[in-house]
Amino acid sequence: MNPDPTWQDELDVEEAMAGPGRVIPSGPVPDGPTDLSTTYLGLTLRTPVVASSSPLTGDLGSLKAIAAAGAGAVVLPSLFEEQLRDEAAALDALDGLGGEANPEAISGYTAPLDDYNDGATRYLALIRDAAAAIDVPVIASLNGVTEGGWTRYARLMADAGASAVELNVYRVAADAQVSGRSVEDETLRLIEAVASSAGVPIAVKLSPYWSSLAHLAPRLVDAGAAGLVLFNRFYQPDIDLETLRVGPHLVLSSSDELRLPLRWCAILHDRVGAASLAATSGVHTPADVLKVLLAGADVAMTTSALLRHGPDHVEVLVDGLRDWMQDRGYASVHELSGSVSQRSVQDPAAFERANYLSTITTYASTFLR
Numbered sequence: 588m589n590p591d592p593t594w595q596d597e598l599d600v601e602e603a604m605a606g607p608g609r610v611i612p613s614g615p616v617p618d619g620p621t622d623l624s625t626t627y628l629g630l631t632l633r634t635p636v637v638a639s640s641s642p643l644t645g646d647l648g649s650l651k652a653i654a655a656a657g658a659g660a661v662v663l664p665s666l667f668e669e670q671l672r673d674e675a676a677a678l679d680a681l682d683g684l685g686g687e688a689n690p691e692a693i694s695g696y697t698a699p700l701d702d703y704n705d706g707a708t709r710y711l712a713l714i715r716d717a718a719a720a721i722d723v724p725v726i727a728s729l730n731g732v733t734e735g736g737w738t739r740y741a742r743l744m745a746d747a748g749a750s751a752v753e754l755n756v757y758r759v760a761a762d763a764q765v766s767g768r769s770v771e772d773e774t775l776r777l778i779e780a781v782a783s784s785a786g787v788p789i790a791v792k793l794s795p796y797w798s799s800l801a802h803l804a805p806r807l808v809d810a811g812a813a814g815l816v817l818f819n820r821f822y823q824p825d826i827d828l829e830t831l832r833v834g835p836h837l838v839l840s841s842s843d844e845l846r847l848p849l850r851w852c853a854i855l856h857d858r859v860g861a862a863s864l865a866a867t868s869g870v871h872t873p874a875d876v877l878k879v880l881l882a883g884a885d886v887a888m889t890t891s892a893l894l895r896h897g898p899d900h901v902e903v904l905v906d907g908l909r910d911w912m913q914d915r916g917y918a919s920v921h922e923l924s925g926s927v928s929q930r931s932v933q934d935p936a937a938f939e940r941a942n943y944l945s946t947i948t949t950y951a952s953t954f955l956r
């Protein structure tokens with residue numbers, strides 16, 4: 588069911604779709620089911636709606652509900668480099684684990700791991716339980732920025748049953764001695780290390796704060812990223828005026844935040860070879876899902892909307908996507924994907940600086956009228 592009668596009106600893309608390479612369906616598909624499947628990280632997903640990493644996906648009951656509601660895949664919450672560094676050193680001391688680990692070996696090492704940090708042990712068990720309980724790919728998540736022994740957890744995650752690993756390179760580059768190039772190079776080395784040992788595809792979750800993302804993106808893919816997740820949302824600190832303390836301030840997103848991943852999916856579509864694109868930040872409604880797919884994403888990831896409305900909201904997104912496709916005559920998500928990307932639209936500059944100029948001019952003329 589469509590929860591919001593206005594979202595379809597808002598999604599008027601026909602004009603933009605008239606560019607090169609566009610296939611505009613002629614009308615509703617007569618019969619036959621709409622094919623909602625998509626390819627992400629080389630995996631076939633039954634729908635392009637993916638539950639991104641959050642505490643919700645750390646709970647087996649919620650994971651089952653998310654899968655039952657029609658998600659194409661789930662991304663578990665992250666294990667963090669800081670959390671794993673000491674454990675990795677401990678793992679070095681354990682015979683027979685490392686790169687050759689398997690689920691049995693992992694369970695055998697539960698006790699020693701518990702001595703250091705039971706977070707990782709429980710996490711690997713969650714992967715195993717989730718992979719056994721739900722019929723969609725389980726993507727594990729690692730969060731870190733520097734190379735080190737902790738990266739072997741990608742392999743342990745794969746051995747525990749993860750179909751892929753998402754590597755979140757969340758970083759605030761606040762060291763004045765470290766250049767942008769160094770940050771990029773360090774990230775590339777990290778991806779190489781994780782991708783070469785994981786044994787499953789690696790997605791890299793990025794922040795939007797890179798000086799030349801169009802240049803960096805193919806290098807990330809060359810380093811081993813099978814997909815890019817655009818974008819991680821930074822949780823900015825705030826100042827409490829009563830206590831003058833600085834603290835974290837987590838606010839769930841709204842659909843307004845969709846524009847940033849939308850733009851970059853549109854720009855990077857067809858520029859990263861066979862690598863996949865996932866949009867995250869601001870996916871709340873079926874219209875949001877459609878927009879990022881049209882722009883060039885292979886999947887639409889959502890967290891805030893699921894935290895706000897519960898796992899069943901996945902069904903709202905999937906049903907709305909299917910309804911719109913049927914109304915417009917799209918037979919498959921593959922047909923839809925990227926059809927309003929920068930390379931497909933008549934006015935590619937709409938995704939770049941020219942759009943900024945026209946936006947402020949439009950606003951000024953309304954304001955001054």
Ligand SMILES: Cc1cc2nc3c(=O)[nH]c(=O)nc-3n(C[C@H](O)[C@H](O)[C@H](O)COP(=O)(O)O)c2cc1C
Nearest residue numbers: 639640641664665755820840867868869889890891
């Ligand atoms: C409470 C909370 C916890 C999150 N934890 C993680 C995490 O462990 N790892 C990660 O990569 N992203 C994490 N995220 C980010 C989400 O996966 C997602 O990328 C972000 O919230 C933007 O999507 P949204 O607009 O749909 O919320 C978290 C988000 C929230 C709100």
